[in-house]
Amino acid sequence: MTTPRSTSETAPPGCPAHASAPTAERLYGAEFAADPMASYTRLRARGSLAPVEIAPGVHAWLVTGYDRALEVLRSPERFSKDPRRWRALADGTVPPDSPVVPMMMYRPNALWTDGQEHSRLRGAITDSLGRVDPDALRGYVEQIADTLIDRIGPEGRADLLSEYAAVLPLLVFNRLFGCPPDIGDKLVEGMSGIFDADADSEKANAVLTEGVAELVALKRREPGPDVSSWLMAHPARLTDEEMMHQLVVLMGAGTEPQQNLICNGLRLLLSDDRFAGDLAGGSMPVDDAIDEVLWTDPPLANYAIHYPLRDMEIEGNLVYEGTPLLISLAAANTGTGLSGDRRAGNRAHLAWSAGPHTCPAKGPARLIAAAALEKLLDRLPDIELAVPAADLRWRPGPFHRALVSLPVRFPPIRALLPDRVR
Incomplete structure (x- = not known):
């Protein structure tokens, strides 16, 4: 061309x-x-x-x-x-x-189809996501966030991308989709690779395919109270191949863009005077920060x-x-x-797109980001960037808006809970 x-x-x-x-x-x-x-x-x-x-x-x-x-x-x-x-x-x-x-x-998923086929696949996704209890979801996020903050708290410094924002969505996904950690690791490795312009995209795609195939096979053998099993049992009667591809699109939306939303929100809250003043005064304008990021630095x-x-x-x-x-x-x-x-x-x-292909998970995605930001700022109220905001680097690629890292420092704190999250 x-x-x-x-x-x-x-x-x-x-x-x-x-x-x-x-x-x-x-x-x-x-x-x-x-x-x-x-x-x-x-x-x-x-x-x-x-x-x-x-x-x-x-x-x-x-x-x-x-x-x-x-x-x-x-x-x-x-x-x-x-x-x-x-x-x-x-x-x-x-x-x-x-x-x-x-x-x-x-891929035969709701993202890349039109007409009746799109309606059938999207219906299975929206119905299955609709069974997720928002209060339970917030509870998962807060529990996972507490565990991750406990890990970094005694150190007094951290890379919030690799140690918080990249880990939290994966653990939430694993919980919601009934995905064991070993399969989850493959999924996040593959998904991160296909987003990254400098990665071996063919290898990453192969790793991702292997991971979702394993998850589908597991859920066929051992269904449970999770989104994967609900998709499988939906009247749309998804085939194994269709299941794999719906999971890929949900994983794609629920991990890499989610980590970018969390990181970009934290960067804004810690560097922009419009928000820093509110933080110092004890108010956490998380919703406003998320809106600002979705307008100016959307994850995709x-x-x-x-x-x-x-x-x-x-x-x-x-x-x-x-x-x-x-x-x-x-x-x-x-x-x-x-x-x-x-x-x-x-x-x-337009961060969630518009029209027939508007993101079906924008409610859960916003809830996860808000809960992650609120918990971090509550536990680490004196957190600050460890480098000037202008020195932060961004990952190359045409699709995403993603930081390379987000180094911060804060007064060390003690852990609250035993580390039970993997």
Whole structure:
């Protein structure tokens, strides 16, 4: 596949509209990871969508306008979620070992299907997640958080990413989905690898596949009061392959983005004067911080991939059928012009997507993040960043907004409970 083309490329020679192809903005590498907003600013200057390169030789359109994003997200009659329509992958222009393929390839799950099949698979997910008791979920999170804080508390310093935010969602997932720790370790290794642009994506995908296959086989033998077993028993009658792929999409939503939401929220609370003052005064504005992160630093910054069902012209750009359109949830949100005080309590952001594919787990995801933040700030009220916020580094990759680490320091505390969580 070539770089997405505009009408100027297809105009006859001599026509005033004839011009060179627009340069595709790179959404990968250290420069983009360090300052994605600079890229979004340049892209928005071109209109509500622009050509991008999301990995070497992998081209797409990025939707940066809020209204245009809603148009794509809410128009399944014009834009499909099915990656089998991705022409450049089908014809070999994009090789199967490209680092972005595991995050974009077809899987028979609710994320990558349309119409009745999407409704059937999504119904199984929403019904099964609907059986989770929010009070019990909060209790799980608080218990796990206490155990993790007990581990780091006596040290007086920690990397909150590797020792808290990355561990807590995995342990919550294991509890909710009836997943033993050995399988959970495989799942998180595989899932982290397919998000990370610098990892061996094929190997990571193989590890992930192995882990979910083991979990499905276990739940067939030993069903229990957990989301995996409820999915299995749902009237949708999911096959083992469908079970595996629903678990992959739920794992994908429930671990890596969840850790990013927790970490990005903590970074904001510990570095932004708008929140630091409230913390010093004893109030923990966690809900406001989560809203701010979902507006300005959403855990999935560029995703919600769609494929045009036919060639179409958008703002003078000829967008070909089967070309990926990524929604820049971050650029669309920050391009609305809403100031920080107008964002507080406003949940019209696109961090959970919109339309038929709105995230079905946004309630539990927000609850987990809020409980994790509240418990940490309650137990470690004098916590502070161990390095200047400007020195924090971000992981490269076109899809996520993820810190490399989050070093903090605090007055040491004693453990409250025996360590019983694994």
